[in-house]
Amino acid sequence: MNQIINHTAQAIDRLITQYNESPNIEAIITAYGTQVQELETMFFGVLNERSIQASVGQQLDNFGTIIGQPRQGFDDEVYRVLLYNRIAQINSQGTIEEVISIFKTLMGASNAIYDVLGPAHISLNAMDVNPLGSYTDIIRAVTNAKPVGVAIDLVATHTGYMGFDGDI
DSSP states (O other), rough: OOOOHHHHHHHHHHHGGGTTOEEEEEEHHHHHHHHHHHHHHHHHHHHHSSTTTTTOOOOHHHHHHHHOOOOOTHHHHHHHHHHHHHHHHHHHHHHHHHHHHHHHHTTSSEEEEEEEETTTTEEEEEEEOSSOHHHHHHOOOOOHOOTTOEEEEEEETTOOOOTTTTTO
């Protein structure tokens, strides 16, 4: 949605020819247009400043309280990611794409793949991880996003992994 920043000018430009250059009509339009402009500016401020993206500090904490995502000492940038991820969990339909996205985001992974291990049993592997939170919280989040009755094995491959060629 785009903000209109010139209500008065647009209204005067839309006058039909017979009322062009009528000082009384223009004065009425200017009076109302100025008030409408002030309202739009105020409402756009509320709209934009009350978003997760524009919020900071306590405002983000308030969002977290509403959706059940504690801050856990994270800075605003990481906490925003956790908030968006929590919203994704709440809205998840349990599709594999949604579960992978949630897992990949929370693991701070460069890539995540899945493997079908059997009926209603998959394995998710996140590569080059930098977890955003404890593994317990990540397991809980993925478990909440997956469909009931589906088993998921979660695997994390850390950067700098030492092993034998072909292990992974």
